[in-house]
Amino acid sequence: MSRDDRQKLLELRDLRTYFDVEGRTAKAVDGVSFDIYTNEVFGLVGESGSGKSVTSLSIMRLIPNPPGRIESGEIRFRGQNLLDLSFAEMRKIRGNDISMIFQEPMTALNPVFTIGYQLREGIRYHSKCSKAEAEDRATEMLDLVGIPDPRRRLKDYPHQFSGGMRQRAMIAMALSMEPGLLIADEPTTALDVTIQAQILELMLKVREKTGDASILLITHDLAVVAETCDRVAVMYGGKIQEISEVKALFKTPLHPYTQGLLSSLPRPDKQKKTRLDTIPGIVPSIMSMPPGCKFAARCPIAEPRCERDEPELREITPGRFCRCHLVDGKGGGRAW
Amino acid sequence: MVNDSADFGVDTLLDVRNVKIHYPIHGGVFLRRIGEVKAVDGVSFTVKPGETLGLVGESGCGKTTMGKGVIRLVDVTDGEILFRRKNGDVVDLVGLERQAMRPVRAEIQMIFQDPYSSLNPRWSVGDIIAEPLSVHSPDMKRAERDEQVAWLLEKVGLTGEQADRYPHEFSGGQRQRVGIARALATRPRMVIADEPVSALDVSIQAQVVNLMQDLQEEFGLTYLFIAHDLSIVEHISHRIAVMYLGNIVEIGPARTLYEEPVHPYTRALLSAVPLPDPSLERPERMVLKGEVPSPLAKPSGCPFRTRCPLAEPSCAEEMPVLQAVAMDHEVACPIVLRKG
Numbered sequence: 273m274s275r276d277d278r279q280k281l282l283e284l285r286d287l288r289t290y291f292d293v294e295g296r297t298a299k300a301v302d303g304v305s306f307d308i309y310t311n312e313v314f315g316l317v318g319e320s321g322s323g324k325s326v327t328s329l330s331i332m333r334l335i336p337n338p339p340g341r342i343e344s345g346e347i348r349f350r351g352q353n354l355l356d357l358s359f360a361e362m363r364k365i366r367g368n369d370i371s372m373i374f375q376e377p378m379t380a381l382n383p384v385f386t387i388g389y390q391l392r393e394g395i396r397y398h399s400k401c402s403k404a405e406a407e408d409r410a411t412e413m414l415d416l417v418g419i420p421d422p423r424r425r426l427k428d429y430p431h432q433f434s435g436g437m438r439q440r441a442m443i444a445m446a447l448s449m450e451p452g453l454l455i456a457d458e459p460t461t462a463l464d465v466t467i468q469a470q471i472l473e474l475m476l477k478v479r480e481k482t483g484d485a486s487i488l489l490i491t492h493d494l495a496v497v498a499e500t501c502d503r504v505a506v507m508y509g510g511k512i513q514e515i516s517e518v519k520a521l522f523k524t525p526l527h528p529y530t531q532g533l534l535s536s537l538p539r540p541d542k543q544k545k546t547r548l549d550t551i552p553g554i555v556p557s558i559m560s561m562p563p564g565c566k567f568a569a570r571c572p573i574a575e576p577r578c579e580r581d582e583p584e585l586r587e588i589t590p591g592r593f594c595r596c597h598l599v600d601g602k603g604g605g606r607a608w
Numbered sequence: 609m610v611n612d613s614a615d616f617g618v619d620t621l622l623d624v625r626n627v628k629i630h631y632p633i634h635g636g637v638f639l640r641r642i643g644e645v646k647a648v649d650g651v652s653f654t655v656k657p658g659e660t661l662g663l664v665g666e667s668g669c670g671k672t673t674m675g676k677g678v679i680r681l682v683d684v685t686d687g688e689i690l691f692r693r694k695n696g697d698v699v700d701l702v703g704l705e706r707q708a709m710r711p712v713r714a715e716i717q718m719i720f721q722d723p724y725s726s727l728n729p730r731w732s733v734g735d736i737i738a739e740p741l742s743v744h745s746p747d748m749k750r751a752e753r754d755e756q757v758a759w760l761l762e763k764v765g766l767t768g769e770q771a772d773r774y775p776h777e778f779s780g781g782q783r784q785r786v787g788i789a790r791a792l793a794t795r796p797r798m799v800i801a802d803e804p805v806s807a808l809d810v811s812i813q814a815q816v817v818n819l820m821q822d823l824q825e826e827f828g829l830t831y832l833f834i835a836h837d838l839s840i841v842e843h844i845s846h847r848i849a850v851m852y853l854g855n856i857v858e859i860g861p862a863r864t865l866y867e868e869p870v871h872p873y874t875r876a877l878l879s880a881v882p883l884p885d886p887s888l889e890r891p892e893r894m895v896l897k898g899e900v901p902s903p904l905a906k907p908s909g910c911p912f913r914t915r916c917p918l919a920e921p922s923c924a925e926e927m928p929v930l931q932a933v934a935m936d937h938e939v940a941c942p943i944v945l946r947k948g
């Protein structure tokens with residue numbers, strides 16, 4: 273299928289989400305646009321503070337107000353702008369069509385109810401069925417996410433589960449609604465690599481068995497993107513800097529920031545480098561973002577205009593977008 | 609083995625011998641001792657001067673406890689920790705009284721994972737770095753101390769003028785640099801680095817790793833580098849020890865361990881590490897069953913047997929010991945050794 277035949281599930285258009293902090297405006301998400309197609313795993317990668325979580329919470333309309341507000345933009349889900357919906361309508365979307373898993377499952381699980389109760393409630397909210405049917409379905413879901421002795425474990429409270437098991441339970445809960453879109457915000461960041469491998473594999477497997485949700489996978493880990501995503505957007509300073517198919521991004525990263533990130537990773541599978549390449553400097557504070565390119569101060573090839581004029585996110589080659597004055601698709605903008 | 613410095617090789621700086629660190633668990637109405645967590649349960653390894661030994665393993669396996677044991681931030685239950693001092697004396701850190709430990713402390717320093725909570729927010733960065741100097745060199749003059757602080761700040765890539773600033777004015781990476789400067793203030797021979805880059809952003813991790821390598825070269829430092837990120841550990845370490853539930857299951861040269869891991873746990877751990885290259889054809893991932901058991905309910909015999917793809921009934925009987933499989937490479941698994 274060519275790109276244009278595929279259906280767009282989610283379209284973000286120029287989303288701006290701002291926070292009022294000490295009388296000033298923090299532009300946490302500052303003009304973000306990307307599309308997620310049906311049936312794809314889309315990665316959103318960036319360092320801490322780049323605006324990934326605020327993007328996902330905006331999609332869910334869960335931005336705390338005050339201090340936050342969605343200033344402008346569109347969030348189209350199956351063609352409908354979620355920003356036009358009432359709270360009740362939005363609650364319905366969250367129960368049925370878009371579900372979310374978080375880095376710390378305890379924030380989403382209610383500590384005073386059993387895992388079984390929470391799973392059953394979700395299932396019954398989604399599909400009108402009897403209590404017994406919901407119980408069977410809940411058992412099935414826990415089994416599917418690899419929790420041993422699932423019928424008995426339904427009676428446990430969240431604190432009786434380990435971190436890895438809670439994350440599994442949350443995946444069970446999120447996918448039992450057979451959502452069209454699953455947003456996973458750093459779902460494995462707090463876990464060991466062995467458990468991370470289990471959870472990522474599981475998320476992809478369970479998704480296949482429950483109706484092929486598209487996934488928006490948010491992470492700071494490029495290696496996780498490489499192993500799980502179809503396409504990826506790289507975020508920095510509240511803006512998308514690059515969008516690409518995953519294979520192309522890792523083969524020829526276009527944006528100098530992406531290039532720098534990739535070359536600063538240790539590669540134990542390759543010939544050993546004695547020193548890692550580094551991106552100089554630090555991530556700029558959201559309260560004092562430069563007017564031009566957000567990466568200019570750290571970019572080895574920045575020109576005077578980069579500090580002055582914010583570049584547009586341009587389509588460099590079909591399907592590859594990059595926000596850099598110097599990248600031209602013919603080798604321009606090579607920084608590392 | 610006996611506590612005999614005669615068999616303490618000249619090329620050894622630290623020799624950890626069969627160390628056990630058990631935390632008591634108190635419970636019940638009278639908070640009686642009702643059990644113990646065997647966080648470190650018979651660990652032995654050596655570190656050469658100027659070398660980096662990486663210590664890896666899943667969370668809860670005892671890495672931090674082992675590191676803290678070396679500088680006696682926790683009580684060692686059993687075993688010996690022999691350390692060669694600057695003056696050539698070999699001391700057993702386990703037996704040392706508090707008074708006698710103090711000068712040794714100056715020679716072994718620790719840096720911590722969390723650059724946010726490990727620095728006192730009410731102290732200026734200069735005072736934070738100078739603190740170990742005032743403890744270990746109380747006679748040092750104020751001017752000299754300030755000079756030292758400025759020099760240390762520059763060594764870690766900051767500037768002398770930043771001594772008057774407070775931790776909240778620094779980014780995570782800069783705070784970790786401050787932590788490193790503080791650790792270097794007493795000119796230690798050995799630095800125990802407990803997950804020093806885990807809390808940092810990708811673009812900052814590489815900066816701190818490079819800094820640590822530069823300082824190692826300049827000052828001849830020896831590192832015990834604790835981390836759960838195997839890619840970084842492989843990059844910075846000369847040798848790596850893999851821990852599981854309080855024991856070392858494999859130890860050897862970093863490259864060998866990465867390319868030819870022998871212990872089934874090491875193999876599983878490595879196969880779980882994601883690599884930033886989607887074009888790689890990777891062999892089928894060895895996904896481990898379940899999670900690390902609680903150290904309170906440590907399985908009998910080999911602690912890894914409950915998750916091990918090679919486990920046999922005999923594994924429940926005896927705790928495997930480390931055996932040499934090659935020069936400088938040891939593995940604690942009789943099954944792989946038998947099967948070859």
Ligand SMILES: Nc1ncnc2c1ncn2[C@@H]1O[C@H](COP(=O)(O)OP(=O)(O)O)[C@@H](O)[C@H]1O
Pocket residue numbers: 291293298300318319320321322323324325326327336339340558
């Ligand atoms: N509730 C809030 N109040 C003020 N600022 C916030 C709030 N939530 C997020 N921010 C700011 O928005 C920016 C982006 O945050 P976030 O989306 O959480 O980043 P990340 O990419 O790490 O997920 C950060 O600078 C953060 O401080």
Ligand SMILES: Nc1ncnc2c1ncn2[C@@H]1O[C@H](COP(=O)(O)OP(=O)(O)O)[C@@H](O)[C@H]1O
Pocket residue numbers: 631632645646647665666667668669670671672673674903
């Ligand atoms: N002060 C303590 N009291 C009781 N148990 C502890 C204490 N500190 C750590 N533990 C336990 O000891 C084990 C090893 O912990 P730790 O050394 O922190 O592991 P790691 O650094 O590898 O994650 C864990 O089971 C942990 O819960």
Ligand SMILES: [Mg+2]
Pocket residue numbers: 324325326457458
């Ligand atoms: Mg986040």
Ligand SMILES: [Mg+2]
Pocket residue numbers: 671672673
């Ligand atoms: Mg630890």
